[in-house]
Amino acid sequence: MSQPLRAIARVEQLSKHYGSEQARVTALDAVTLSFAAGQFTAVMGPSGSGKSTLMHIAAGLDSASSGRAWIGSTEITGLGDDELTVLRRREVGFVFQSFNLVPTLDVRGNILLPFDLDGRTPTAAETAWIDELIARLGLRDRTAHRPHELSGGQKQRVAIARALATRPTLVFADEPTGALDSATSRDVLRLLQDASRDFGQSIAMVTHDPVAAAHADRVLFLADGRLVRDSGPASAAELSGIVLGLEDAS
Numbered sequence: 001m002s003q004p005l006r007a008i009a010r011v012e013q014l015s016k017h018y019g020s021e022q023a024r025v026t027a028l029d030a031v032t033l034s035f036a037a038g039q040f041t042a043v044m045g046p047s048g049s050g051k052s053t054l055m056h057i058a059a060g061l062d063s064a065s066s067g068r069a070w071i072g073s074t075e076i077t078g079l080g081d082d083e084l085t086v087l088r089r090r091e092v093g094f095v096f097q098s099f100n101l102v103p104t105l106d107v108r109g110n111i112l113l114p115f116d117l118d119g120r121t122p123t124a125a126e127t128a129w130i131d132e133l134i135a136r137l138g139l140r141d142r143t144a145h146r147p148h149e150l151s152g153g154q155k156q157r158v159a160i161a162r163a164l165a166t167r168p169t170l171v172f173a174d175e176p177t178g179a180l181d182s183a184t185s186r187d188v189l190r191l192l193q194d195a196s197r198d199f200g201q202s203i204a205m206v207t208h209d210p211v212a213a214a215h216a217d218r219v220l221f222l223a224d225g226r227l228v229r230d231s232g233p234a235s236a237a238e239l240s241g242i243v244l245g246l247e248d249a250s
């Protein structure tokens with residue numbers, strides 16, 4: 001019998017509300033789920049279903065209205081800012097929809113930022129890995145450019161390289177292929193697959209794209225702030241059918 005997979009991140013009865021009484025929006029409604037260690041998990045669902053909110057709270061970047069969240073065995077709900085920052089810096093990579101690049105740093109400087117923030121320089125092996133990331137993401141001739149000199153897709157690739165640079169245990173990626181053409185998307189998805197298959201990293205990826213989600217080992221579906229389906233690997237056509245059904249129902 002196979003062993004149950006260990007959870008690398010977990011939320012329990014997680015709710016998030018925005019606004020006050022009359023204008024109250026429930027972004028997450030008592031969601032309980034876990035991301036398994038070493039797995040590539042995609043999160044899909046209609047626009048406004050709570051995907052980004054879930055990722056932000058699970059990564060310790062936003063607070064919950066109620067419920068609990070863990071990274072590994074550490075409960076992050078209620079953790080102080082300093083402890084949370086150290087945990088995130090050591091264990092978590094995040095690709096934001098807005099890329100969040102530092103405008104004054106060039107591409108290499110942005111990719112090296114997690115090391116700088118942790119007060120250390122990369123080892124020789126880490127430098128080799130960063131060079132490989134730069135090559136695989138097609139950024140070799142852009143390393144000395146600053147973000148304002150890059151296209152949207154190039155900025156997104158820098159954000160992905162930065163998130164993977166320290167080989168964090170857990171990577172949260174919010175629409176990591178949203179600004180990319182289909183060939184570059186495929187390269188990024190392969191990189192994420194390799195991160196989980198070859199290096200045991202856990203990937204949680206929000207996407208609207210069934211072709212992207214078809215690269216995952218597992219696909220979670222949110223609708224109206226609730227987890228409504230938990231699927232194993234599936235084809236783009238199957239995932240597309242599920243998403244259309246959820247959109248029709250909402």
Ligand SMILES: Nc1ncnc2c1ncn2[C@@H]1O[C@H](COP(=O)(O)OP(=O)(O)OP(=O)(O)O)[C@@H](O)[C@H]1O
Nearest residue numbers: 018019025026027046047048049050051052053054
């Ligand atoms: N800061 C905020 N203030 C008020 N409402 C918010 C805020 N952030 C998100 N929401 C609301 O919470 C709900 C969930 O938003 P969220 O961004 O998590 O959805 P999503 O599934 O990621 O959407 P999309 O696919 O369009 O990116 C939406 O109704 C949104 O309008």
